[in-house]
Amino acid sequence: MLKDITLGQFFPGDTLVHRLDPRTKLIAVVLYIVALFQAGGVVGYMLLILAAAACMAVSHISPKSIFKGLKPMIFIIILTGALNIFYTTGTPVLPGWIITWEGIIRAVKMILRIVLLITGTFLLTYTTSPMALTDGLELLMNPLKKIKVPVHEMTIMMSMALRFIPTLIEETDKIMSAQKARGADFETGGLIKRARALLPILVPLFVSAFRRADELAVAMESRCYHGGQGRTRMKQLRFAGIDYGALLASAAFLAGVIVLKKFGL
Amino acid sequence: MSEIRVENLSHIYSSGTPFEKTAIENIDLCIPEGQFVGLIGHTGSGKSTFIQHLNALLSPTGGRVLCGGEDINRDKQARRDVKWKVGLVFQYPEYQLFEETVYADIAFGPKNMGLSKEEIDERVREAASFVGVEEELFQRSPLEMSGGQKRRIAIAGVIAMRPGVLILDEPTAGLDPAGCRQVLDNICRYRKETGSTVIIVSHNMDDAARLTERLLVFDHGRVAMDGTPEEIFSRPQELVNIGLAVPRATAIAMALEKRGIKLAGSIYTHEQLKAAILKARGAGAC
Numbered sequence: 001m002l003k004d005i006t007l008g009q010f011f012p013g014d015t016l017v018h019r020l021d022p023r024t025k026l027i028a029v030v031l032y033i034v035a036l037f038q039a040g041g042v043v044g045y046m047l048l049i050l051a052a053a054a055c056m057a058v059s060h061i062s063p064k065s066i067f068k069g070l071k072p073m074i075f076i077i078i079l080t081g082a083l084n085i086f087y088t089t090g091t092p093v094l095p096g097w098i099i100t101w102e103g104i105i106r107a108v109k110m111i112l113r114i115v116l117l118i119t120g121t122f123l124l125t126y127t128t129s130p131m132a133l134t135d136g137l138e139l140l141m142n143p144l145k146k147i148k149v150p151v152h153e154m155t156i157m158m159s160m161a162l163r164f165i166p167t168l169i170e171e172t173d174k175i176m177s178a179q180k181a182r183g184a185d186f187e188t189g190g191l192i193k194r195a196r197a198l199l200p201i202l203v204p205l206f207v208s209a210f211r212r213a214d215e216l217a218v219a220m221e222s223r224c225y226h227g228g229q230g231r232t233r234m235k236q237l238r239f240a241g242i243d244y245g246a247l248l249a250s251a252a253f254l255a256g257v258i259v260l261k262k263f264g265l
Numbered sequence: 266m267s268e269i270r271v272e273n274l275s276h277i278y279s280s281g282t283p284f285e286k287t288a289i290e291n292i293d294l295c296i297p298e299g300q301f302v303g304l305i306g307h308t309g310s311g312k313s314t315f316i317q318h319l320n321a322l323l324s325p326t327g328g329r330v331l332c333g334g335e336d337i338n339r340d341k342q343a344r345r346d347v348k349w350k351v352g353l354v355f356q357y358p359e360y361q362l363f364e365e366t367v368y369a370d371i372a373f374g375p376k377n378m379g380l381s382k383e384e385i386d387e388r389v390r391e392a393a394s395f396v397g398v399e400e401e402l403f404q405r406s407p408l409e410m411s412g413g414q415k416r417r418i419a420i421a422g423v424i425a426m427r428p429g430v431l432i433l434d435e436p437t438a439g440l441d442p443a444g445c446r447q448v449l450d451n452i453c454r455y456r457k458e459t460g461s462t463v464i465i466v467s468h469n470m471d472d473a474a475r476l477t478e479r480l481l482v483f484d485h486g487r488v489a490m491d492g493t494p495e496e497i498f499s500r501p502q503e504l505v506n507i508g509l510a511v512p513r514a515t516a517i518a519m520a521l522e523k524r525g526i527k528l529a530g531s532i533y534t535h536e537q538l539k540a541a542i543l544k545a546r547g548a549g550a551c
Contacts, residue, residue, distance in 0.1 A: 207360075
């Protein structure tokens with residue numbers, strides 16, 4: 001049950017998108033998001049949808065898995081749409097209604113923006129392993145080290161957090177079974193009773209998370225880990241021809257969207 | 266009334282998806298009241314899945330489990346009630362301790378049963394005495410206890426429900442020899458004084474051979490062997506073929522046999538080994 005949660009899940013594969021350097025994909029996603037907020041007219045949005053669909057096709061990511069990821073966001077999406085429909089002034093759809101044409105158009109645009117934003121980031125996490133992603137992030141943020149931003153520490157924390165999500169989920173399952181065996185009841189009762197029933201799960205979970213963190217720290221220190229200074233990597237990231245091509249295409253795409261906006265398309 | 270009958274039990278994980286995996290298949294057996302049963306088998310042989318069916322933590326994808334003649338998966342109430350009848354102690358149970366005091370943690374099970382304060386108090390004290398946790402410790406935090414103590418407190422938390430069947434998944438894993446002995450002694454005493462059925466999952470063949478009356482050997486989701494330790498260890502080669510260890514005494518007897526010294530009978534304790542060697546020597550075999 002808990003195991004079914006997908007969270008930044010990686011689908012291994014060997015497509016063009018999978019082979020791209022993680023830095024390329026990170027930059028491309030950032031450019032895509034900028035384009036998303038630059039697009040003005042129908043043509044611009046069509047281009048954005050087309051680009052997302054093309055990436056999905058090339059990377060063999062099914063729309064189904066994207067929708068699965070969108071599910072938890074459905075509330076926010078609907079709320080945004082509703083707020084835009086009801087709170088935009090303009091010409092009413094029917095005389096006397098508060099719903100306006102402008103409101104509907106704006107709501108559709110906002111919803112499209114959110115959906116495409118999520119789709120774009122999912123395409124990144126679905127096609128890039130967490131390790132590659134953090135490596136790419138660290139290299140991209142490297143210049144920040146000059147102004148004393150602890151880039152390496154931040155990225156290693158991120159990869160560790162990602163690494164321990166499945167472990168903690170498994171642990172939660174185990175603790176839940178153990179407490180159920182002692183007659184704990186998680187299913188019945190009101191909100192307060194149910195919240196209280198979580199205590200027998202949360203306390204052991206926190207205790208074990210701290211224990212794990214301690215053990216991990218000792219294990220890292222005993223292997224002479226001392227932060228990012230002078231650290232080399234086993235897998236060196238290198239830009240290849242396709243990376244330059246992909247970056248160029250992304251930049252051209254953003255420029256195109258901006259130009260289209262100038263023409264009001 | 267705590268005879269356990271398992272009829273044609275199967276469990277398939279993630280049924281109907283590409284990750285489908287059969288954990289146990291067509292298990293048929295009966296465990297009479299008061300029996301001391303040992304469960305042995307590899308990791309992934311289906312032992313853990315099996316024991317979680319006995320108190321309705323998992324529901325069968327095929328077959329039935331009966332406790333005292335009634336189907337434990339009959340309805341929601343039955344699934345909950347069976348937890349008091351069949352107490353399950355998981356592996357590393359100390360990781361489930363959560364209350365502020367030792368007393369409150371042992372009382373968690375009885376409290377969930379909806380017992381009166383006096384009744385709970387009586388059961389906590391009884392359970393604590395079974396596992397040798399002194400009353401001075403009652404108001405301390407369970408988290409500051411030693412590993413062996415934590416383990417015994419966690420076992421007391423299940424014993425306090427007075428289950429007619431007590432199941433323990435590797436109760437001695439990760440304990441030092443003294444801690445192991447203590448835990449096993451506690452379990453034996455509980456069984457002797459209450460007449461409960463005890464089912465113990467163990468990787469330690471010497472313990473399994475020494476303590477239990479009946480052994481179930483699991484292999485690939487099926488019961489490969491079922492019998493008294495004497496019967497099981499009279500066919501040590503089958504255990505070795507499954508990839509399991511045999512008790513040390515049995516291993517020595519097997520090694521001697523390979524060198525041409527055949528010892529008589531089923532050998533799984535040091536005493537039996539000694540007697541058999543002396544007998545063989547008397548007969549002039551070596």
